[in-house]
Amino acid sequence: MNVLFAGLGSMGLGMAQSLLRADHTVQGVDPNSTRVDMLCADGGVDDLEQADALVSAVLNADQTRAVLFGPDGLADHLRPGGVILSCATVAPAFAREMEAEAQARGLHYLDAPISGGAAKAAEGRLSIMAAGSADAFEASEPLLDAMAETVHRLGDSAGAGSAMKAVNQLLAGVHIAAMGEAMAFAASQGLDPARVVDVISVSAGTSWMFENRAPHVVDADYAPRSKVDIWPKDLGIVTDVASDAALPLPVTQTALSQFRATSQAGMGDEDDAAIAKYVARRGGVKLPGDD
Amino acid sequence: MNVLFAGLGSMGLGMAQSLLRADHTVQGVDPNSTRVDMLCADGGVDDLEQADALVSAVLNADQTRAVLFGPDGLADHLRPGGVILSCATVAPAFAREMEAEAQARGLHYLDAPISGGAAKAAEGRLSIMAAGSADAFEASEPLLDAMAETVHRLGDSAGAGSAMKAVNQLLAGVHIAAMGEAMAFAASQGLDPARVVDVISVSAGTSWMFENRAPHVVDADYAPRSKVDIWPKDLGIVTDVASDAALPLPVTQTALSQFRATSQAGMGDEDDAAIAKYVARRGGVKLPGDD
Secondary structure: OEEEEEOOOOOHHHHHHHHHHOOOEEEEEOOOHHHHHHHHHOOOEOOOOOEEEEEEOOOOHHHHHHHHHOOOOHHHHEEEEEEEEEOOOOOHHHHHHHHHHHHHOOOEEEEOOEEOHHHHHHHOOEEEEEEEOHHHHHHHHHHHHHHEEEEEEOOOOOOHHHHHHHHHHHHHHHHHHHHHHHHHHHHHOOOOHHHHHHHHHOOOOOEHHHHHHHHHHHOOOOOOOOEOOHHHHHHHHHHHHHHHOOOOOHHHHHHHHHHHHHHHHHHOOOEHHHHHHHHHHHOOOOOOOOO | OEEEEEOOOOOHHHHHHHHHHOOOEEEEEOOOHHHHHHHHHOOOOOOOOOEEEEEEOOOOHHHHHHHHHOOOOHHHHEEEEEEEEEOOOOOHHHHHHHHHHHHHOOOEEEEOOEEOHHHHHHHOOEEEEEEEOHHHHHHHHHHHHHHEEEEEEOOOOOOHHHHHHHHHHHHHHHHHHHHHHHHHHHHHOOOOHHHHHHHHHOOOOOEHHHHHHHHHHHOOOOOOOOEOOHHHHHHHHHHHHHHHOOOOOHHHHHHHHHHHHHHHHHHOOOEHHHHHHHHHHHOOOOOOOOO
């Protein structure tokens, strides 16, 4: 298929490369020309006249709207009956709005938020939480096959994919915030952080995020695999959607406040495990890497 | 070994039965004579003159102090050089105080909080987070072998076992509270709860507690495997200990408030997954089992 790919960030570039490996023709679009050049070096093109599909892996709802339907929006370069796969984490209502806009232009739309991190994106092994019409799924299938190991098919119109992604981010975000409190608390009690990871990983207190992020605290390694600043955005979507539904989520709200505070303390571009440092410092507790 | 066993609740009875199966002689002690009769029916005795070991599986610190060293305290029935295994979830400082009291009487003390639930207690397959002197570990070994599948050896004096248990409870409690918010939020967005469990269980948002408790919400089955009222107690220990260390833990504190509110709403004796009902009802969201 001829594919326009918008957003060549840490996730998007790997996804676009996965499409190239599956012999699709891909033209990348990104404000950073270095990223476009990287895709061209792997076989990306720069002269696509008309595309069968548009994959959008930009950061948020505003960028999604602009890149699809704004002035110079890429939807204008899709053939009639082409498909849009939108992968940003957005509110379900926004996904429904984009689907309606696409359908009004005679295009298919797949609500397709992604999960799995940059390494799995590069390997074509993402999880995609997808919802859309049967036509949207059929038109997307060769692309989903190239980019994803698992496609959760969640409904026949947009919204359910974004809703499930929001549920996942609620849990993942709270679990990272809990990891931060647990590691700081453990250190305050004189426990060896490495031993805490060993014991908790085989106990009822474990989580996917604990097992993935707590070792970063043990190693004092805050090079960003996933940044603190993802969470004010993603948990903000969760609490906004919950607020629209008049549903109080106090634990999620508190985790959001903690990520915002960690970012405001200057750690927004660090790995999200840095929330442990924010918790520890407020209590004068030393973690690995502290003097 | 000749063992006095204090506290024949849902955990203690199974642990005492595991000791009987390993050919120890066990006398149970519990204010509820029915529970003592149950142990006697499995081979428990009622005429132990002097014991080699005292296992305490009572509810909390106050009961632990009373049953060990209060008027009629069972420590008086231990032979010189006997060992106390204390399994309640308590503050690390309390465990150190009990160890000092035991040592002043010429007894060994193992700080030995347990994890795993009633089923594993009955099978002799608990996890025990243990700390104490080499002598305390040596004296306890035949009993640990009978009751536990995994013994985490965390330090050579009391406190580290209770500290690690507190870390585990911090995480487990927050994860259950997050599960409650996630399931209520998912329902508010029209997602099928069973599908949420399927998808999240293979995603980065999963936790041991999510996978264990969320199915109770799907099944609307709140028969208590572990009660809501465990958490005001255990998370209260965590926040008290953190407060003594001047370490703010806002996410843990918020989870504690949610469990208290769930209990105050009349669900204290239900399964702790009932926190999902409390969250959902505040937002007028229907979960399985609601009309």
